[in-house]
Amino acid sequence: MTAVEPAEAASGPPPRHRIELAALQGTWRHELALFRRYWRSQSFASMFEPTFMMLAFGYGFGSLMAVIGDYRYLDFVGTGMVGTAALFTSVFPGMFNAYIRRVFQHTYDAMLATPLDVHELVTGEVTWIAAKSSVYGCAPLIVAMAFGLDPSAGMLLVPLIVFVTALGFGLLGMWTSTIVPSINSFDYVITGVVTPLFLVAGTFFPISALPGWVHVAAQFNPLLHCVELVRHAVFGVRPLADAGHFGVLLLFAALMWVLAVRGMRRRLIG
Amino acid sequence: MTTARSLAGASSSPSGGGGPAIALRGVVKRFGGLAAVDGLDLEVPAGICLGLLGPNGAGKSTTMRMLTAQALADEGTIEVLGHPIPRESKRARAQMGVVPQQDNLDEELTARENLEVFARLYRVPRAGRRAAVDAALALAHLTGRQHTRVDDLSGGMRRRLLIARGLVHRPRLVLLDEPTVGLDPQLRAELWGLIDALRAGGTTVLMSTHYIEEAERLADECALMSHGRVTARGTPADLIARHAGSSVVEHYGPPERLAEVESLARAAGLPTRRTGPSVSVLRAESIPDSLADALGPDGVRRAANLEDVFVVLTGEQVD
Numbered sequence: 001m002t003a004v005e006p007a008e009a010a011s012g013p014p015p016r017h018r019i020e021l022a023a024l025q026g027t028w029r030h031e032l033a034l035f036r037r038y039w040r041s042q043s044f045a046s047m048f049e050p051t052f053m054m055l056a057f058g059y060g061f062g063s064l065m066a067v068i069g070d071y072r073y074l075d076f077v078g079t080g081m082v083g084t085a086a087l088f089t090s091v092f093p094g095m096f097n098a099y100i101r102r103v104f105q106h107t108y109d110a111m112l113a114t115p116l117d118v119h120e121l122v123t124g125e126v127t128w129i130a131a132k133s134s135v136y137g138c139a140p141l142i143v144a145m146a147f148g149l150d151p152s153a154g155m156l157l158v159p160l161i162v163f164v165t166a167l168g169f170g171l172l173g174m175w176t177s178t179i180v181p182s183i184n185s186f187d188y189v190i191t192g193v194v195t196p197l198f199l200v201a202g203t204f205f206p207i208s209a210l211p212g213w214v215h216v217a218a219q220f221n222p223l224l225h226c227v228e229l230v231r232h233a234v235f236g237v238r239p240l241a242d243a244g245h246f247g248v249l250l251l252f253a254a255l256m257w258v259l260a261v262r263g264m265r266r267r268l269i270g
Numbered sequence: 271m272t273t274a275r276s277l278a279g280a281s282s283s284p285s286g287g288g289g290p291a292i293a294l295r296g297v298v299k300r301f302g303g304l305a306a307v308d309g310l311d312l313e314v315p316a317g318i319c320l321g322l323l324g325p326n327g328a329g330k331s332t333t334m335r336m337l338t339a340q341a342l343a344d345e346g347t348i349e350v351l352g353h354p355i356p357r358e359s360k361r362a363r364a365q366m367g368v369v370p371q372q373d374n375l376d377e378e379l380t381a382r383e384n385l386e387v388f389a390r391l392y393r394v395p396r397a398g399r400r401a402a403v404d405a406a407l408a409l410a411h412l413t414g415r416q417h418t419r420v421d422d423l424s425g426g427m428r429r430r431l432l433i434a435r436g437l438v439h440r441p442r443l444v445l446l447d448e449p450t451v452g453l454d455p456q457l458r459a460e461l462w463g464l465i466d467a468l469r470a471g472g473t474t475v476l477m478s479t480h481y482i483e484e485a486e487r488l489a490d491e492c493a494l495m496s497h498g499r500v501t502a503r504g505t506p507a508d509l510i511a512r513h514a515g516s517s518v519v520e521h522y523g524p525p526e527r528l529a530e531v532e533s534l535a536r537a538a539g540l541p542t543r544r545t546g547p548s549v550s551v552l553r554a555e556s557i558p559d560s561l562a563d564a565l566g567p568d569g570v571r572r573a574a575n576l577e578d579v580f581v582v583l584t585g586e587q588v589d
Contacts, residue, residue, distance in 0.1 A: 026391035030376070033383045106374035110435075113338045113368035114391035115360045270301070270332075270341035 019123055023116045027124025030111070035132075046136040050085040054078055054140045057204055058147070068206060071235070078144025079234050080203035082137050082158060083165065083227040087201075089133040090166035091194055094126065094173020098264075099183055108268055118265045122174060122257070130166035137162030141234070154233040161233060164249045165226040171256030178263030202227045222252040289352065291316045291443050291474040292337065297346035299332050299498075306332040308498030310346070316442075319465070319475040321489030323482070323576075325584050329498040330478035331371060334447045337476075338363055351443055364393060366443040367436030371451055371478075373428055375420045381431050382407065382416040385438050392439035402438050409464065410434035426457040433464055444468060446477040450484060462487055482577040492576065496584045506576050513582055514541070514574035515553030521569045522548045534564050543581040552578055 035042070054077055062073040069076075101107040111121060138158055145151055176189050200207065200214060201223035207215055218224050225245040232238050232245075292314040299307040307329040314320045322330050335341035337350055339359035348355040350362040375384055385403045394402045407413045410430035412423075420428060429450070436444060449465065450458040458481075465488055469475055479485055485492050486506045494502040494509070502509055510516075521531045528549045535542045538561045541552040551557065554571060 022393050023391075026387070026393070029390040030387045033379050033387055034376075037378060105376070106370075106372055107376055109340065109370065109372075110368075110374040110388075111391060112340055113363060113370070114388065115364040115393060116391055117360060268340070270299075270335060 019120050023120035024124040024127065026114065026116055027111070027121060028128055030107075031125070031128040042132075043136070046085070046089045046132070047139040050081050050088065050136075050140050051143045053084065054081040054143055057081075058144075061204065071231075072148070074147055075144060075149045075234075076231075077204060078140055078147070078149055079231045080201070080227050081140035081144075082162060082230045083201055083223050084198060084203055085137040085140055086133050086162040086165040086226055087169050087194070087198055087223055089136045090129050090168075090170040091173040093129050093132075094170040095177050095186055095189065096173075096183075097129075098125065098174040098177040099180070099186075102177065102264075102267060103183070108264075112268060118268055119261045122171070122261050122264050126167055126170040126174065126257075126260070129170040130163045133166030133170070134159040134163040137166070141230075149234070152234055154235075154237055157233040158230055161226060161229045161246075161249075164246070164253060165222065168222055168249060168253040168256050171253060171260040175256060175260040175263050178260070178267045197221055197223050200224070222249055225249055289316070290314055290349075291351055292476060293347075293349040294333070294336075295347045297333075297336065297343045297348060299329075299336060299341060300344050305498050307336070307343070310495075310499050312493060312500055314474060314476055316474050317472050318490040319469045319477060319488055321485035321492040322476060322478040322495060323480065323485050323492050323580060324478075324495035325480060328495040328584070330495055331447055332498075333495075334368075334445050334476070334478060337445060338366070338368055364439075365441055366445060367439065367441035369433050369436040369444065369446045369449055371448040373432060375428060375432060375435070377421040378419065380417050380419050381410075381412050381423065381427075384420060384431065385435060388435050389438045394439050402440070406434040406438040409437060409467075426453065426460065429453060429457065429461060430464065433461065437468070441473065443474045443476070446475060446479075448478055448480070450479070450481065458484070482575070482580055486576050494580065494583050501583050502579070509579045510574050510576055512579075513552075514578040515555055516574055517554040517571055518550045518552050518574045518578055519554040519557070519565070519569035519571050520545070520548045520550045521565065523568070531565060534561060541582050543578060545581075550578065552582060 058074040058077045062077070065073050067073060108121060112118065141149070141155060141158060176186070176193075180186060180189065200210070200218045201221055202218070203223075207218045207224065210218070225248045229242055229245045229249070232242050290313040292312065294310050294312045297307055297310040298305060306327075310329070310333065312333075322333070324330050332341055336343050336348060337355065339356035342356055350359075351365050353359070353362040355362060376387070379387070382403060385406050386399070389399045389402050404413070407416050410427075410433065412427060412431060412434065415423065415427060420431065423431065433446075433449065446465065450461050453461065462484070465475065465477070469488070469490075477485075477488065489506065491503065491505050492509060493500045502513065504512065521528065523531075528544070528547075531549045531551065532542050532544075535549075535551040538558065540556065540561075543550045543552065551565070551569070552574060557565070
């Protein structure tokens with residue numbers, strides 16, 4: 001046998017940030033097996049909920065105001081609801097799936113006994129969530145097109161925008177799953193964090209209509225940047241501004257990845 | 271794609287050869303102020319089944335988790351299959367299978383899907399994946415129930431599936447953490463057959479258990495853990511001979527009588543153990559005639575066993 005290496009070398013931390021494709025594929029295989037079983041219910045909720053909201057707000061408020069700025073109100077809401085779909089289809093799976101699999105099912109414990117590290121587990125889980133969101137996030141846009149939104153080439157960018165947005169929010173959900181003391185505590189997160197993010201994102205009304213301080217605070221809401229990007233992709237790209245919006249989304253995802261990995265490592269590795 | 275084989279092959283130190291499969295040196299693991307593992311030294315030679323015995327809280331499960339780097343040692347060094355842990359834990363994990371004490375199968379998936387997922391996670395090459403899953407199902411006698419959801423399987427089937435999941439990639443080392451805890455005797459015997467087959471196939475097995483009979487039946491060697499360290503190590507026969515002698519005399523009676531027997535035996539330097547309404551005097555073959563007369567003729571003689579060793583060394587009763 002080779003002599004046991006010095007303590008400081010042997011007990012040093014494993015390489016933390018190298019992500020192997022094979023490890024991600026393992027997590028995706030798990031997600032795929034579950035998705036095959038539940039795709040109907042998942043798709044129904046993920047696609048129809050934002051669609052119903054879009055129809056309700058679009059036609060409800062739309063009957064009160066036909067246009068907002070340069071947009072038909074229905075188009076304004078239709079494009080805005082893409083952000084809502086991205087938020088809901090990522091932050092909730094991030095929160096609940098991660099919590100249930102870690103605390104109740106101990107699925108993560110089982111997976112981490114295989115050649116899979118925590119950062120790969122987090123990355124694999126969130127990329128699956130984001131991939132699904134990038135499909136479901138297009139549902140409001142398709143409905144809006146059915147009600148008169150003109151198709152444009154820029155719409156092809158929407159799945160990418162939603163993917164990056166969902167990475168950030170999925171990771172936000174995973175991180176919060178590591179800091180809540182019980183599953184019931186998600187009520188605080190949903191009411192105190194998710195709902196304000198959802199309401200102050202320029203989805204149903206322009207944030208310029210809000211008080212100045214809210215307008216400033218909204219700039220820190222990643223969902224606002226997603227909504228802006230989607231509108232620009234649909235109605236006309238503004239390269240400089242959009243680079244900024246995209247940068248914010250990437251920064252948000254990167255920050256959340258670090259927090260989610262740290263949180264998961266703290267909870268899963270004793 | 272990286273496979274288990276290529277992961278294993280990239281070791282910084284040779285993991286093959288005749289070295290131990292597991293080597294822990296001076297390992298300490300603390301949770302707050304409590305040392306769950308406290309200066310543990312343990313070597314497991316390749317190809318044997320080592321039973322890790324100890325009462326609840328002895329540090330067995332923590333030790334198991336440190337071998338997969340799911341718990342990190344505060345002090346000491348750990349090497350598994352030639353890989354230093356946790357630095358190369360991923361490479362070690364690719365070559366070992368883990369059967370946890372707690373059932374953590376995915377209940378929403380079928381038996382086959384569970385194995386398929388883990389074959390992928392363990393990086394079984396695509397060409398051999400189906401055969402590996404089929405073999406694992408056959409090993410667990412679940413071929414006929416492969417498409418049954420886990421939450422519809424019986425407790426015994428789930429336990430067999432849990433073992434099959436840890437073996438789907440044909441590991442060189444298997445960690446079994448209380449593999450038969452909570453199972454009825456028939457299911458336990460069934461799983462012993464599975465573990466026996468593993469051992470016969472040359473797989474190294476580290477099995478924590480607090481079932482003495484299980485350790486006697488399956489383990490080539492036993493290590494007794496107490497308060498986070500190994501207090502005795504050897505083959506079951508060695509341990510019995512060393513710590514309990516060849517025979518034991520059990521005395522039954524009221525508490526005063528048991529106290530008297532204990533007192534007499536201890537005065538003669540013989541270890542004793544209490545078992546409910548009886549006191550057992552160990553190393554009964556060494557009882558001098560004078561003590562035998564004092565103890566009286568009411569004792570029942572039997573062969574010493576590993577349970578006697580366990581109780582004497584840990585001071586705790588077995589389940």
